[in-house]
Amino acid sequence: MGSIFYMERNGQKYAYESTSVRVPGRKNPKTIKTYLGRVDPETGKIIPKESRSRPKEEYAKHYGSVRFLDGIQKDMGIFEDLDEVFTTLAPNIMGAAMALAINPTSMDSIHYTVENTVIRETMKLRGTLSPSTMGTVCEDVGGMMMSMVSETEMRLENTKHRDPELTYRKLPPFVRRYLDYTVDDDGYMHIERKQNAFTFADNRAGMFVMLASSGTTFDQMMTSYDVRDWVEKAFDVYKNELEGDRNNTGNPERARGRLFIKFIALMMRIRIQNVLRDHDRDVLRTKAKKDSVNGMSVSELLLSLNTVFAIGNTGDWRLTHISKNIREIFSVFGLEQMESGQIVLG
Structure with missing residues (x-):
């Protein structure tokens, strides 16, 4: 995320946003300065710049839910902590968690939520968190987490990397029969196959018989077998989840990264749930008049917030009408109220 700074000319204060962008081949990042608008001398708020001509193409993106979740995470200090630990990965982690909080879905579908909301503009993302991007992000996050946990454990225990020989001896005998280990210069243990043992086991393996109709060729038979395998796997995906939102992955680091991002989304939703529960209890205890939040x-709350849209294009955005229900939601959570009209995204 960029930082906002101010410049004063002829007695008028102007606001700019500074964003650092890494350039391949250069050691130091490049700083991009973007003009946001002038500053109101009385309120101190930024008055967004007005475009001389409205762009031909305008977009309508969900704004209310993103603005709300951004306020929730700031109160909890989530992004601040992520930025301190994960640095450049923090915006992607926070953006993905906000998308999951708004629309709990699979990681491969997050980019649809990002495209339909102002998450990209709010978190200063460089893309829409496509499936390939999320795969890389989750894998990097999981790897960093395991590295930090391992280093912390050894520092607390005042130990070095686990004794490889002791670790190997703890493996079951039938596993040690087929696996061996090596240790690299950093003291990390790597498990390797015993090729001779695997070859010997393969030679002793049996076979299975496939019965086919008369005249069926080998290629036709194997194709039919493959199709059956695909159908069985597809059924395995869809039998429990109608939309097939599975989290299975063969990469343990990627799995840890996914769980971490989902945990952040869960933290925000639990925080919202707790505030809603306390609000209901306070109304019952004091016998105060019920509002639309009760x-x-x-x-339901996030769906209601999605009725507020940001309409426009780069540098020229405006908010739609803010209903009484939306104002009451922000009031219950102690967040700054939104105002319809021109806004600055970011």
Whole structure:
């Protein structure tokens, strides 16, 4: 995320946003300065710049839910902690967690939520968190987490990397029969196959018989077998989840990264749930007049917030009408109220 700074000319204060962008081949990042607008001398708020001509193409993106979740995470200090630990990965982690909090779905579908909301503009993302990007992000996050946990454990225990020989001896005998280990210069243990043992086991393996109709060729038979295998796997995906939102992955680091991002999304939703529950209790205890927030679930609240749109294009955005229900939601959570009209995204 960029930082906002101010410059004064002829007695008028102007606001700019400074964003650092890494350039391949250069040691130091490049700083991009973007003009945001002038500063109101009385309120201190930024008055967004007005474009001389409205762009031909305008976009309508969900704004209310993102603005709300951004306020929630700031109160909890989530992004501040992520930025301190994961640095450049922090915006992607926070953006993905916000997308999951708004629309709990699979990691491969997050980019749809990012495209339909102002998450990209709010978190200063360089893309829409495509499936390939999320795969890389989750893998990097999981790897960093395991490295930090391992280093912390050894520092607390005042030990070095685990004794490889002792670790190997703890493996079951039938596993040690086929696996061996090596240790690199950094003291890390690597498990390797015993090729001779695997070859011997393969030679002793049996076979299975496939019965086919008369005249069926080998290629036709194997194709039919493959199709059956695909159908069985597809059924395995869809039998429990109608949309097939599975988290299976063969990479343990990527799995840890996914769980970490989902945990952050869960933290925000639990925070919202707790505030809603306390608000309902306070109204019942004090017998105060009920408002539109009473009885709301987390999902219902976020859907209600999605009625506020940001319409426009780069550098020229405006908010739609802010209803009474939206104002009451922000009031219950102690967040700064939104105002319809021109806004600055970011």
